[in-house]
Structure formats: structure tokens, C-alpha cells
Amino acid sequence: MDWAKRINNVLDYIEEHLDEELDYKTLAQLAYSSEYHFSRIFSSITGVPLSEYIRRRRLTRAAFELQNGSRVTDVALKYGYDSVDAFTRAFKLTHGITPSIAKKGGISLKAFPKLSLQLSIKGDTEMEYRIEQLDYELRIVGIKKPVQTSRAFKTIPTLWNTAKKDGLLQQLKDMAWENPKCTLESILGVCGKEAAILDDEFDYLMGVRYDSNPPNGMETMILPPTTWAVFPNIVDAWRRLYTEWVPTSGYELANLPCIECYYGPGHKPRHELWVPLSKN
The missing domain is CATH 3.20.80.10 (Regulatory factor, effector binding domain)
Structure with a gap:
């Protein structure tokens, strides 16, 4: 199994469990990798740290649900935030506005789509080892x-x-x-x-x-x-x-x-x- 397929398996798993606690050891096992190296491999290949990718995907989903009428408290709890204040800070950092304003509609928000990896190795410069x-x-x-x-x-x-x-x-x-x-x-x-x-x-x-x-x-x-x-x-x-x-x-x-x-x-x-x- 190549690394592109391994990472895509992890991305699919993350997408299916965004509203649950994600264990990094489980993600590493899905990629047939040690936990020690998996986060570094993930960030090197995708260009974004694993924790940041998960955070972005959760807040993207949260924005969709708020605009579809979900309550701020319910969304905050669903995506793992201990309080509405913590959720509001994270949401504002990503979208530039508070969750309550995002509920009003007609507001510009940022969507971070699910990654899908196609790994292409150029190999134009040899790597001595x-x-x-x-x-x-x-x-x-x-x-x-x-x-x-x-x-x-x-x-x-x-x-x-x-x-x-x-x-x-x-x-x-x-x-x-x-x-x-x-x-x-x-x-x-x-x-x-x-x-x-x-x-x-x-x-x-x-x-x-x-x-x-x-x-x-x-x-x-x-x-x-x-x-x-x-x-x-x-x-x-x-x-x-x-x-x-x-x-x-x-x-x-x-x-x-x-x-x-x-x-x-x-x-x-x-x-x-x-x-x-x-x-x-």
C-alpha cells in the first residue's frame, strides 16, 4: 500500500469521525505507521499539520450547520469544545466572525474542503543514503x-x-x-x-x-x-x-x-x- 492510499484512508476516517474524539494512535495505525512519525509524514505530504487539518474541517462543518439552523451550544458540544466561549474563539479565528453572526445568513465564511491526496514524486534530484x-x-x-x-x-x-x-x-x-x-x-x-x-x-x-x-x-x-x-x-x-x-x-x-x-x-x-x- 503506497503512502497516498494510506493518507487517503486516514482522511476518510477523519471525515467520518469529525464529531468524535480522534485518537492519533488510531490514525497512525490506519496509515500502517508509528505514531512517532505519522504526524510529521502527514504534514510533510499534505502541507498542513494534522491537528490543524482536523480543526479546520470541524469548523467548516460547524459553519454549515449553524447556517442550517443548528444552535451554537449544540454545535460547540458536537465538535468537542468544552464551552461556547472556547468554540466562539476558535470559530472567530478561522472565519473572522462569531458563530451567532454566522447564523444570520448572507455572511461570507471560509470553507476548508476535505483533502484527497494524489502523490506524485518527481525524483528529479537523487537522494543519497x-x-x-x-x-x-x-x-x-x-x-x-x-x-x-x-x-x-x-x-x-x-x-x-x-x-x-x-x-x-x-x-x-x-x-x-x-x-x-x-x-x-x-x-x-x-x-x-x-x-x-x-x-x-x-x-x-x-x-x-x-x-x-x-x-x-x-x-x-x-x-x-x-x-x-x-x-x-x-x-x-x-x-x-x-x-x-x-x-x-x-x-x-x-x-x-x-x-x-x-x-x-x-x-x-x-x-x-x-x-x-x-x-x-
Whole structure:
């Protein structure tokens, strides 16, 4: 089953259950994907975050029902709002007017139609990658920092600049070569954890692979033996991963975090994105 069909199955399910609580884990299962990666795949392929798409569709339906005579209170409760005030704020943010005004008729409203996906992959630029099998636990030691999801590409470089100024980066460099073990010997940025990145904020771990006890103030993350797809150029890899590589590769992504690897001077490539693969 290709990704276009998977996403369309999810879109159909959402449409049939807009007036019910939608569980993201169920949506991910419908797409034969892990919950961790599904929201990112959805937003990359459709161009809109999953939560925002659901919100828009509910408020579009709500507007139709209000203009057909339904009561504001009934519509608010039907589409999951705890109060009329909360519904009014959301409705006004989308349509520019309050629900009571929308009921009067002759008013311009915004309709966000149901998506239907036809995935077309151009493939005009090759995407270089390799497969790495790490048959042991990956023990990463470092410091976590909160990152706003919408600002990740701006915030993360700032975190590394600060780490360079305050000495953390040099400390990580010294730790990285203490006991070399594999090709994953570099400065690492671990994106999230096992929970899905569905919220506005996630934890970003700046660290290294390290088998000794963590220094004071640092914490440890342990990842199981895993197969990884490795891509040069982190920014380009993130941009193309979910729209080009995942839909056409035949691989499934594991419910583990992706890892950004930053190598030292003279190393080619200078940085890579390691993406976990499931055993399916």
C-alpha cells in the first residue's frame, strides 16, 4: 500500500469521525505507521499539520450547520469544545466572525474542503543514503533542551552556538573520542524521544555516544539495536525525508528518535541525519 492510499484512508476516517474524539494512535495505525512519525509524514505530504487539518474541517462543518439552523451550544458540544466561549474563539479565528453572526445568513465564511491526496514524486534530484546496522544498544549522554516545534530550524543552531560559548561543545568533543566504537562517533542531536512529536514543544538532546557514567548535570538515553538509514546534509534530508524518501523507499520508520550527527573538520559529509528503521 503506497503512502497516498494510506493518507487517503486516514482522511476518510477523519471525515467520518469529525464529531468524535480522534485518537492519533488510531490514525497512525490506519496509515500502517508509528505514531512517532505519522504526524510529521502527514504534514510533510499534505502541507498542513494534522491537528490543524482536523480543526479546520470541524469548523467548516460547524459553519454549515449553524447556517442550517443548528444552535451554537449544540454545535460547540458536537465538535468537542468544552464551552461556547472556547468554540466562539476558535470559530472567530478561522472565519473572522462569531458563530451567532454566522447564523444570520448572507455572511461570507471560509470553507476548508476535505483533502484527497494524489502523490506524485518527481525524483528529479537523487537522494543519497546508506544503511547502517548497529547491533548493540546505543547509549547517548548529554543535556536536554526544550525546543518549540515550529521554530526548530532556528532554535537548534542557536543551542549549538550557546554550547560552543559555554564550553559544553568542547566537553562533548572530549567525550566523543574517549572510546570509539562505531561510525556514529560525532556530536549528536537527538530529536524528541519515544513520544510522538505532536505537541508544540519537544526535547532536543545535545550529546555523544558514551559508555561511561554521565558527568554531573548530564543524562543518559539508551536506544535499542537498530537499523538506520543515513543521509548526508541534515537540512536537505529533513526537507525531503517524508515527502520523497519514505513514500517510495519501501522502508517503515521505527518508533525511535532521529539523530543529527555533526562531524569534525575535514570529515565528508560534515553532518548526517540518522533515521531509525523498523524490522518489518
